[in-house]
Amino acid sequence: MSVLDVKKLTKKFGAFTALHDVNLKIEAGEVLGFIGPNGAGKTTTIRTLLGIYQATAGAVTIFGQDAWQDAVAIHKRLAYVPGDVTLWPNLTGGEVIDLLTHLRGGSDKTRRDALISRFKLDPTKKCRTYSKGNRQKIALIAAFTTDADLYLFDEPTSGLDPLMEQVFHDCVLEVKAAGKSVLLSSHILSEVEKLCDRVAIIREGKIIENGTLAELRHLTRMHLKVKTKTPLSLDGLTGIHEVEIQDDHTTFQVDRDDLGLILSHLATFDIIDLQSSPPSLETLFMAHYQGGDASCCN
Numbered sequence: 569m570s571v572l573d574v575k576k577l578t579k580k581f582g583a584f585t586a587l588h589d590v591n592l593k594i595e596a597g598e599v600l601g602f603i604g605p606n607g608a609g610k611t612t613t614i615r616t617l618l619g620i621y622q623a624t625a626g627a628v629t630i631f632g633q634d635a636w637q638d639a640v641a642i643h644k645r646l647a648y649v650p651g652d653v654t655l656w657p658n659l660t661g662g663e664v665i666d667l668l669t670h671l672r673g674g675s676d677k678t679r680r681d682a683l684i685s686r687f688k689l690d691p692t693k694k695c696r697t698y699s700k701g702n703r704q705k706i707a708l709i710a711a712f713t714t715d716a717d718l719y720l721f722d723e724p725t726s727g728l729d730p731l732m733e734q735v736f737h738d739c740v741l742e743v744k745a746a747g748k749s750v751l752l753s754s755h756i757l758s759e760v761e762k763l764c765d766r767v768a769i770i771r772e773g774k775i776i777e778n779g780t781l782a783e784l785r786h787l788t789r790m791h792l793k794v795k796t797k798t799p800l801s802l803d804g805l806t807g808i809h810e811v812e813i814q815d816d817h818t819t820f821q822v823d824r825d826d827l828g829l830i831l832s833h834l835a836t837f838d839i840i841d842l843q844s845s846p847p848s849l850e851t852l853f854m855a856h857y858q859g860g861d862a863s864c865c866n
Contacts, residue, residue, distance in 0.1 A: 570593050570594060570595055571595060571630065572592065573627070573630075574617075574626070575591055575626055575627045576590070576627070577590040577592075577613070577616065577625075578590075578625040578626050579623055587773045588774050589774065590773070590774070595749065596748075597745075597748065599752060600751050600765070601767040602754075602768050603753070603760060604769060604771055607772075608772065608773070609774075611722055619635050630642045646717070647714050648719075651726045660693060661692075661693060661695060661702070665709055665710045683712055688705075688732070689705045700726070701727035701728050701729065704724065708736060712739045718750075719751070740752070758849075767781060767849065776856060786824055789847055790821065790827055790844055790845070790846060792819065792822055792842070793842070793843040794819075794841065795818075795842075796818075797840055801837075802818075807822055807827075808822060808830065809821040809823075
């Protein structure tokens with residue numbers, strides 16, 4: 569049984585269809601990256617998983633239970649961190665962490681204190697004095713302190729500096745190693761590449777791609793940078809894109825299906841230096857959203 573199983577999820581707000589036939593699945597010990605521009609439907613999907621919204625159609629099950637009807641039972645095994653955390657202004661950070669973890673039945677104080685130290689949080693300050701980044705730290709510490717089976721993160725590193733982002737990455741990998749599952753919605757594509765086993769790309773309320781990074785990268789081009797002894801000519805070749813000459817190197821992109829033929833062609837010019845890099849998730853992302861409207865909000 570999958571930890572999370574979403575089948576043909578549709579969510580309408582009046583005449584507007586926010587989600588249409590969304591399919592997602594997360595297995596135990598798996599991290600799923602959930603990406604898309606603002607307004608694509610990421611937050612709406614997560615709120616439906618949390619039982620905040622009721623699905624208009626389709627099935628959403630977590631731990632084999634219905635996300636709407638069994639929300640209370642599901643939340644006992646789930647941790648959630650939104651992208652913009654609102655806290656009680658007159659409580660200290662430590663008091664909020666204790667309150668949130670108490671609602672989950674208590675926590676390991678040793679782990680709590682270790683996470684406070686790792687995230688470099690001063691838990692004695694009132695929440696009204698915290699920056700956005702520190703508010704995020706409080707939510708993340710509370711989430712990782714609990715022994716959840718599924719973690720839902722909606723832009724969780726918003727406001728964190730690079731050092732704290734790395735602490736978050738380490739914590740995700742630790743819970744994954746412990747057999748826990750994670751859904752990570754993020755705009756930081758390098759973060760998704762580093763942490764996620766699979767990626768689901770959503771656009772205008774529809775999942776347009778869903779698979780491992782290796783499976784999705786066939787949709788994009790390899791990047792090559794080459795230097796040859798004799799002048800390089802790429803005339804008449806198929807699968808070559810965006811050729812640029814930089815000093816004594818030629819850079820270009822190659823369709824994966826044509827890579828072997830192109831490499832054989834390059835070898836005839838006596839290669840001195842050849843650098844290749846796989847397409848990044850950002851390349852994949854931009855390929856899907858060129859010309860799309862990413863100006864609205866979820």
